[in-house]
Amino acid sequence: MHIQQNISLKSYNTFGIDVKAKHFVSAKSLQDLQEVLSSSAYPNKFILGGGSNMLLTKDIDALVILIDLKGIEVVSQSREHVIVKAYAGENWHEFVLWCLKNNFGGIENLSLIPGNVGSAPIQNIGAYGVELKDVFVSCEAIDLKNRSIRTFNKADCEFDYRESIFKQKLKDTLIITSVTLKLTSSNHKLSTGYGAIANQLQEYNIAQPTIQDISKAVIAIRQSKLPDPKDIGNSGSFFKNPVISKTQFEVLKAQFPTIPSYEVSSTEIKVPAGWLIEQAGFKGKTLGNYGVHKDQALVLVNYGGATGQDILQLARLIQKTVFKIFNISIETEVNII
Secondary structure, three states: OOOEEEEEOOOOOOOOOOEEEEEEEEEHHHHHHHHHHOOOOOOOEEEEEEOOEEEOOEEEEEEEEEEOOOOOEEEEEEEEEEEEEOOOEEEEHHHHHHHHHHOEEEEEOOOOOOOEEEHHHHOEEEEOEEEHHHHHHEEEEEEEOOOOOOEHHHHOOOOOOEEEOOOOOOOOOOOEEEEEEEEEEEOOOOOOOOHHHHHHHHHOOOOOHHHHHHHHHHHHHHHOOOOOOOEEEEOOOOOOOOEEEHHHHHHHHHHHHOOOOOOOOOEEEOOOOOHHHOOOOOOOOOEOEEEOOOOOOEEEEEEEOOHHHHHHHHHHHHHHHHHHHHHOOEEEEOOOO
């Protein structure tokens, strides 16, 4: 392994923020990873995956370890199901495409989500009615204390909406090295209940969609709403959709009759953060070389040259304004570093 000095992380984060790593190394195997983690020469270490769910606000005064473990394998397969293991450094969307090529179903609705496989359980990534936990079997991770390999099943992960034990109790104590999923190999169960998917399939004149058709529809929807990080720096949805009590929602409904909502439970309602931000006047707002995307208020963008502090200050202003108008706190979905 070659440890480099003062390396720009601009190409390693989807926001395209130009901060520097004091030291940098790419770990391409478990052996590499365990070796570098054991090194006492660099006491401060920073783990970097796909760089899609973070906002870098400062230089990293540490050894930045890029998790670059690659590989996809079929663990077992029956007539209707298949167990697939993918390593953490695989690009998530490319993994989805690999599954579709092999006619493995269950994650087609998660097409085009940025980032790598290793980050997927941390966020419990989800889109268009499907979440990772729906197909999750287990993941393996290196314990940073003793470099041992630990296995976590679905219950261990404590999945919730964009949440997991890896973001809460075990934050910064593990590195996920692989993820194992249970997918369908026949009799695929399609999730087309999300309105935008149904509309897109209708536009394609597809009455009996395949998993490949679902993926194609999701990609079209995402591309129409979300900017490609290769063209405009962004980290996808910057904020979580807040969940509030039905009592609070009824009060808001009386004041804002058009407020959209989704029932979460008998006592809770989810409100789209994008709608709140748009109503607060931020959709399409540009502040020099950064701002809020014109088509999706959930997405903060770096048009080129913005700092992480610029983006963070905008996020804080949005949170403050939304709370002032609606009395709702919206949390960031990305990690602020």
